[in-house]
Amino acid sequence: MSSELRYALFLGCAVPKFAPNLELSLRKVLENFGVELETLDGAGCCGFPIDLSTSDHKTVYAISAMNLALAEEKDLDLLTICNGCYETLKKAEITLKTRPKLRDEINKVLEKIGREYKGRTGVKHVLEVLWRDIGVEKIRSQVTNPLKGLRIATHYGCHLISHADDVDKLPSASRITGYLDEIVSALGGEVVEYSGKKLCCGNPLIIMNLRGSLEIAFKKLKSVSEAKADCLVTACSTCYYQFDQGQLLLRRIMKGKEMMSPIPILYITELIGLSQGFSEKDLGLTLHRISLKSVLGKISSGSGGTYA
Amino acid sequence: MSEVFAEITSFKFRPRGLLELLFIWTFREGFSSTLFHLGMIGGILTAVLLEFSRWINLGWALTWTHGLFGLLVILGGIPTLLKRLSSKYSRLVYGTMLFIDFILLCIVMLSGFMIVLTTSGLLPATPTPWPVIHVTSAYIWLLVSFFGNGAVRHAFATLILRIKGMETENVSLLKSACAKCGRCVEACVEFTGRAVRDSPAFKTFKLIENYGAFGKRPLPNELVDMIRNDLLTICTWCQMCTSVCPIAWNRTGLIRYFAFKNGYVAKEYETMLKQVYTTGSAQPLLESEVKRRSRLGLPEIATIPVKEYKVIMDETNFSKGAGLLSKGDEKDV
Numbered sequence: 314m315s316s317e318l319r320y321a322l323f324l325g326c327a328v329p330k331f332a333p334n335l336e337l338s339l340r341k342v343l344e345n346f347g348v349e350l351e352t353l354d355g356a357g358c359c360g361f362p363i364d365l366s367t368s369d370h371k372t373v374y375a376i377s378a379m380n381l382a383l384a385e386e387k388d389l390d391l392l393t394i395c396n397g398c399y400e401t402l403k404k405a406e407i408t409l410k411t412r413p414k415l416r417d418e419i420n421k422v423l424e425k426i427g428r429e430y431k432g433r434t435g436v437k438h439v440l441e442v443l444w445r446d447i448g449v450e451k452i453r454s455q456v457t458n459p460l461k462g463l464r465i466a467t468h469y470g471c472h473l474i475s476h477a478d479d480v481d482k483l484p485s486a487s488r489i490t491g492y493l494d495e496i497v498s499a500l501g502g503e504v505v506e507y508s509g510k511k512l513c514c515g516n517p518l519i520i521m522n523l524r525g526s527l528e529i530a531f532k533k534l535k536s537v538s539e540a541k542a543d544c545l546v547t548a549c550s551t552c553y554y555q556f557d558q559g560q561l562l563l564r565r566i567m568k569g570k571e572m573m574s575p576i577p578i579l580y581i582t583e584l585i586g587l588s589q590g591f592s593e594k595d596l597g598l599t600l601h602r603i604s605l606k607s608v609l610g611k612i613s614s615g616s617g618g619t620y621a
Numbered sequence: 622m623s624e625v626f627a628e629i630t631s632f633k634f635r636p637r638g639l640l641e642l643l644f645i646w647t648f649r650e651g652f653s654s655t656l657f658h659l660g661m662i663g664g665i666l667t668a669v670l671l672e673f674s675r676w677i678n679l680g681w682a683l684t685w686t687h688g689l690f691g692l693l694v695i696l697g698g699i700p701t702l703l704k705r706l707s708s709k710y711s712r713l714v715y716g717t718m719l720f721i722d723f724i725l726l727c728i729v730m731l732s733g734f735m736i737v738l739t740t741s742g743l744l745p746a747t748p749t750p751w752p753v754i755h756v757t758s759a760y761i762w763l764l765v766s767f768f769g770n771g772a773v774r775h776a777f778a779t780l781i782l783r784i785k786g787m788e789t790e791n792v793s794l795l796k797s798a799c800a801k802c803g804r805c806v807e808a809c810v811e812f813t814g815r816a817v818r819d820s821p822a823f824k825t826f827k828l829i830e831n832y833g834a835f836g837k838r839p840l841p842n843e844l845v846d847m848i849r850n851d852l853l854t855i856c857t858w859c860q861m862c863t864s865v866c867p868i869a870w871n872r873t874g875l876i877r878y879f880a881f882k883n884g885y886v887a888k889e890y891e892t893m894l895k896q897v898y899t900t901g902s903a904q905p906l907l908e909s910e911v912k913r914r915s916r917l918g919l920p921e922i923a924t925i926p927v928k929e930y931k932v933i934m935d936e937t938n939f940s941k942g943a944g945l946l947s948k949g950d951e952k953d954v
Contacts, residue, residue, distance in 0.1 A: 327903075369878065513812045
């Protein structure tokens with residue numbers, strides 16, 4: 314069954330530039346689960362920057378459809394680790410699958426570059442692949458280094474959940490429980506509840522208002538720190554470097570003001586990698602701006618026990 | 622548990638269906654809201670039939686069905702109204718029309734109730750003013766509520782929106798369909814951590830209320846300032862307001878789109894858009910970053926087909942609209 318799991322990896326613009334370590338951990342961890350990743354030649358921007366700045370749907374759909382068409386030619390689903398890419402591509406996928414007239418219109422644009430999106434394949438988020446296609450049980454069975462005693466705060470990222478039905482049940486407190494929390498528990502970690510679980514990371518605002526964007530990240534990190542979590546685990550690459558790099562910028566901006574102690578930020582595949590016994594170097598964890606010493610120390614001291 | 626993706630493919634970006642709105646989305650506000658909506662729709666439909674029964678007798682059952690729907694309106698309406706009044710988010714957005722609607726409906730309901738009492742024999746059936754009051758006040762309510770952007774207009778606008786789909790740029794239609802529930806503001810406060818009155822959802826709600834038409838080209842400076850201050854410099858584009866909106870109205874996106882259509886794109890976005898146009902990536906890789914990837918043992922990234930991005934963005938007229946065409950580029954195209 315495992316050999317059937319093949320995806321076309323869509324990295325987007327930011328991951329190769331700011332966080333190649335995420336790609337490294339993704340490749341290693343998924344390989345361990347028997348997932349095959351194909352590189353997608355000719356993929357570029359997903360269309361998110363255009364959606365953010367102008368919301369010009371036609372252009373966004375056309376760019377997304379171009380990327381979707383590339384994977385469709387290989388008869389594979391796209392796999393993304395960035396929530397921004399995921400939402401943009403998913404939006405295009407669903408709209409174009411359900412509205413044939415619009416699809417024809419977009420395909421007329423794609424005709425100029427010799428491509429066509431028929432709506433056969435789509436896009437998947439890595440969390441979806443981990444939870445649904447691989448399964449929590451399989452993830453649990455491969456844990457060699459359980460994260461016992463590690464207090465972990467989870468962050469999904471808005472664009473993963475913004476249109477999921479789960480959030481529609483607001484205001485009934487924190488409904489955002491699910492895949493990420495279950496995977497973290499399966500790794501042996503303790504999921505920590507914190508007050509700002511719903512807060513956005515603030516990254517899309519960074520171009521227009523750097524300070525405002527970091528202030529939102531600060532609110533989140535502060536509530537994570539108050540909950541006495543050892544680290545924050547995200548399911549979005551953009552949120553990852555907003556929190557990781559953002560903490561350095563925050564220190565500069567918040568000069569003289571009260572700052573919390575640095576909070577290590579991990580991506581979900583990095584956490585799984587650590588639980589599978591990969592070393593710091595294997596996963597490229599040295600690229601983190603915020604030191605992971607405290608987390609790595611806790612994992613190595615707590616390791617050795619068998620995990621049922 | 623684990624519902625994050627459960628229905629992601631079902632509701633997400635499609636316009637929500639009428640039955641889905643009537644039963645699922647009203648139910649999210651509370652069972653009373655569902656009762657109220659059912660009562661309203663049934664009440665109005667049976668009232669139309671009753672008007673016809675002046676000429677064709679449709680029997681006593683119709684009158685009683687009409688009365689029953691009226692009862693649903695009362696039973697559902699009062700708790701719904703109280704809920705609205707007690708929610709600080711919906712108090713911010715509902716406006717005076719809610720009260721006008723409420724007062725007129727009270728007259729309709731009260732007179733209707735009196736008719737029930739007289740026809741059932743609980744009150745003497747001597748000639749009473751109630752039927753005349755009931756019909757007159759109902760007509761007044763229908764007219765006032767329709768032309769004054771009240772509940773009746775909300776119902777019609779929602780119906781039209783379902784038929785037309787969500788891609789409409791008709792702001793007045795969207796404004797009328799808006800149920801003024803305040804869920805967008807609530808979600809915005811939770812996800813951006815801002816104070817209610819500083820939240821982009823509330824500010825853009827006010828912006829649209831005060832600035833109905835965005836049709837002028839170029840946009841007046843005052844409006845550009847408002848778009849920058851109330852939206853672009855505070856909104857994190859998390860899309861939660863759209864997610865919780867019963868009509869799935871992406872208001873922050875619509876304002877961005879209008880600004881773009883009328884020739885305004887914030888200059889801060891220029892570099893990013895230009896990079897997408899000229900390199901196919903919003904964050905092109907530097908030489909050192911390419912080397913870092915190979916040091917990590919990651920496979921090389923294939924060259925992005927720059928020309929394809931250019932062709933698409935020219936074909937949709939985006940490059941022209943966003944002012945991305947420099948003289949050199951124009952020669953290329």
